Amino acid sequence: MNFSDYLLLFGGMGLVTYLPRTLPLLYLAHKQLPQWLIDWLGLIPVAILSALLAPSLLTTVADRSFSLGKPELLVAIPTLIFALKTRSLGGTVLVGMLLYWLAGFFI
Amino acid sequence: MIQNKEIQPLKSSKILRQGASTAWPICLGYIPIGLALGVLAQQAGLPWWAVTMMSVLVFAGSAQFICVAMLAAGSSIPAIIFTTLIVNLRHTLMSSALAVYLSGVSRRFLALFAYGITDESFAVNMTRFRAGDWDRWRALAVNHISNFVWIVATTTGALVGQLVPQGAFGIDYALTGMFICLLVFQLNGRIYIITGLLAALISVGWYLLIPGDSYIVGASICAATLGYFLQRYHRRSQ
Numbered sequence: 436m437n438f439s440d441y442l443l444l445f446g447g448m449g450l451v452t453y454l455p456r457t458l459p460l461l462y463l464a465h466k467q468l469p470q471w472l473i474d475w476l477g478l479i480p481v482a483i484l485s486a487l488l489a490p491s492l493l494t495t496v497a498d499r500s501f502s503l504g505k506p507e508l509l510v511a512i513p514t515l516i517f518a519l520k521t522r523s524l525g526g527t528v529l530v531g532m533l534l535y536w537l538a539g540f541f542i
Numbered sequence: 543m544i545q546n547k548e549i550q551p552l553k554s555s556k557i558l559r560q561g562a563s564t565a566w567p568i569c570l571g572y573i574p575i576g577l578a579l580g581v582l583a584q585q586a587g588l589p590w591w592a593v594t595m596m597s598v599l600v601f602a603g604s605a606q607f608i609c610v611a612m613l614a615a616g617s618s619i620p621a622i623i624f625t626t627l628i629v630n631l632r633h634t635l636m637s638s639a640l641a642v643y644l645s646g647v648s649r650r651f652l653a654l655f656a657y658g659i660t661d662e663s664f665a666v667n668m669t670r671f672r673a674g675d676w677d678r679w680r681a682l683a684v685n686h687i688s689n690f691v692w693i694v695a696t697t698t699g700a701l702v703g704q705l706v707p708q709g710a711f712g713i714d715y716a717l718t719g720m721f722i723c724l725l726v727f728q729l730n731g732r733i734y735i736i737t738g739l740l741a742a743l744i745s746v747g748w749y750l751l752i753p754g755d756s757y758i759v760g761a762s763i764c765a766a767t768l769g770y771f772l773q774r775y776h777r778r779s780q
Contacts, residue, residue, distance in 0.1 A: 436613075441592045444619045448609060449599035451627035455634040457656035461649055463641035474773065476639045478766040480668045481728040482741040483635065486761040487661060488721050489742035490749040501750060510715065511722060518723040527726075528567045531719025536712030 506538045554679075561683025564670065568662045568684070569691040571717035572603075576692050579606055580699015586614035590700040597693040601658065604755075605629045606696075632759045636664040643671040644678055651678065658685025662717065665724040672730075733776075737769030 436444075468476075492508040494501055502508075514531040521527070576597075583593045588610070596606055605626045612622045636659055644652060655678065663685045670676035729735050745761035752760075 436592075440619070441588075441595060444609075444622060445592075445596045445599040447619065447623040448596075448602075448605065448626040451623055452600050452602045452605060452630045452633075453657060455627075455630050455632075456637050456659040457653055459634050459637040460641050460644065460652045460656050460659075463638055464644045464647055464652055465649075466645075468642065468645070471770070473642055475766055475770045476642055478734070478737045478769045478773075479635055479639045479762060480665065481725065481734045481738045482762040482765040482769070483632070483661075483758065484665055484721055484725040484728060485738040485741035486745035486758050486765070488718070488725060489745050490757060491718065493742075493746050494749055499750060499753075501746070507715070507718060511718070514719055514722050515726065518726040522723075522726065524567055524720065524723045524727075527723035528570060528716050528719040531715045531722065532712035534712070535715035535718075539712070 506535065506542045509542075510534045510538050557679045558683050558687075561680050562687055564666060564680070565663075565684045565687040565691075567716065567720045568666060568688045570713070571662065571720055572688065572692050573695045574713045575603060575717070576695025577699035579603070579610065580696045580701070582607070583610045583696075584700045586610050588613065588700065590697060593700040594693060594697045597696045600626070601660065601689050601692060602626070602630055603660070603692070629755050632661075632762070633659055633664075635759065635762060636661075639668065640664065640671075643668075647678060651682075655682050655685065658682070658689050660685075660688065662720070663688050665721065669724055669727045673727075733769055733773045736772060737765050740768055741765035 488511075492505065492511050493503070495505070510531060513534060514527060517530045518527040580590075580593055583596075584590070588596075596609070600606060600609075608625055608629060609622050612625065637656060640659065644655070663681075667676065667681040667684055671681070725738065729738065741761050741764075744764050745757050748757035748761050
């Protein structure tokens, strides 16, 4: 592929990445949102974070099957407890990395 | 400019500093992932400048990984663009949720802000907005600092990535650790815990049963809707 092929590909990808990010914001930020929508959107962050995390901890990517023994999951439990106790974002990231690094030697 | 009418509460250097101190967990996570993407892209035959161009035009990690894999497999340009659209549809939900905190803001600002809405910046900014100690300028700084680190990391990966050892210091776990903590920040009451558990259950089931990436959007909408009705039912019965 040459320069213009890449420009076409990434320009197209950029457009379909940008529109879903910008259109709801441009539309909704200038509207009086009904209370039910605000309530519903308030539950979206916890739902999205959980939906991003749970499959990555509880399933294997290769064959898309359920798994309870991944190091990612085993490390997630003490990391979660640390986060609940300290509520420190930076600390949790570092503790998670350290435990995952150590887990690499044992598993 | 229209924006001049708005009062900026702090100097821009301070906004940048606060943005950086909030964005660093994202950046820490982006470095290994960006390097890995750069290496893969280089192995798939992309020149380094194409990797830079991709990270500037398409700031979306998962879509970029899929793009590289599809290029390596010889997919057509329309097929890759269509797949990108599907993978990134989840950001409509995040953009909508952010609108609650950016209501009435100038469209010019929103257009600039929307470029940097990723899973990571969304999660970090939403947490801070809800805590009440955040404004749109700091949120914008988080978006663009993350983007800058992403561009540098992916380009570096394409240039020298093979020299970096795999999995050093558990850095592959940085984003997972960040998401775990941000999830904890969201648990401000029973309904949030229930919604999170529902989303975990539905997303795992959906992921196992339905091919593709619809599980994120599907499970989020289902769980938030169930949570919403549970909350309403609970309020009525009181």
